[in-house]
Amino acid sequence: MDKRKVVNLEDRLPKLKEQRKSRANRRLIIYMSVFFILILFILYTQSSLSNVAKINVEGNEYTSKKEIIKASDLSTHTSFFSVDSDDVSKKIKENTQIKSASVEKAFPNKINIHVKEYDRVAYVADDGKFIPILENGEILKSNQGEDTHGDAPLLVGWTNGERLEEMIKELIKIPDSIAHSISEIEYTPTDVNKMFITLYMNDGFEVTANIEDLSKKILAYPQIVSELGPKAAGVIDFEVYDGLYDPYFKDDKKEDEAEEAQ
Structure with a gap:
């Protein structure tokens, strides 16, 4: 006869039932918790709290x-x-x-x-206000005008058109350190040169140049001014400057002295 221990099923049945009941209760608690969390989340998303x-x-x-x-x-x-x-x-x-x-x-x-x-590359005056021109060429509306234009040059004598668009393209290429030293840019075309412009600098110099190559030639401006010295004043002509020869400089002080001597 097999002497192995015989398990009485009647003794185990109550324990199995209890385990099943316990597992069922845990599942119910989990389901109910998830359900209430979802309800609370829905209520939260529908309320002003969210x-x-x-x-x-x-x-x-x-x-x-x-x-x-x-x-x-x-x-x-x-x-x-x-x-x-x-x-x-x-x-x-x-x-x-x-x-x-x-x-x-x-x-x-x-x-x-x-x-x-967008960076402001220039301003145009309109009824006592300064209208910004952005780096993308957009000219803001009159009601968006500002009281000052210290962060970019003021354009004088310009009208909307091809010349203005070319001028904006050149201004975008000029480094901020130089652009911020320009006070005004006046459109001053001549009979033989429709691209001629005059720049009035914050340090007192005037610069004459052509629109199409201003961004290249103006790069030499800081060095030229430093060589002229702090007491110099006059017009720096970039119109024919090619980078090899110094631009023509018209010394206002010497001309004034010559006129006084006469």
Whole structure:
């Protein structure tokens, strides 16, 4: 006879039933927990608690935070979960002054907007205001005029057209360190040269040049001025300057002295 221990099934049945019941209870608790979490999440997303609470704007210098938020079409009534970052970015870039925009959602209810604006390459005067011209060639509307133009030259005597477009293209190529030293650029065409311009510099010099090669020739300006010395004043002619020979310099002081001697 087999002497191995015989297991009594009647003794094990209650334990098996208890284990099954315990597992069923655990599953029920898990299902109920997931169900209630989903219900709470749905209630949260449908309530004002899930609305955008704060909108941060960075990178703007000329465009106000208010303008950018208005362009984004976001508000504290917007559901955080309904915000499409790419869609908001496209809306912001519809503003003519915005070059690029990125939108980041920060849980639970904050939106971060970072913009890059087009540089201002020049201004035109209009009814006491200065209208910015952007690096993409866009001329802003009259109601977007500003009180000063210290960060870019003022264009004088220009009208919309091919010459102005060429001038803007040249200005974009000029380094900021030199562009910021230009106070005004006047369109001064002659009968034989329709591309002739006169620049009035912040240091008192005048520069004459042609539109089409201004960005190349103006690079020599800082060195030429340093060689002339701090007391010099007059007109630097870049019209025929080719980089090999010094541009013609008309010394105003010497001419004044000659006139006084006569």
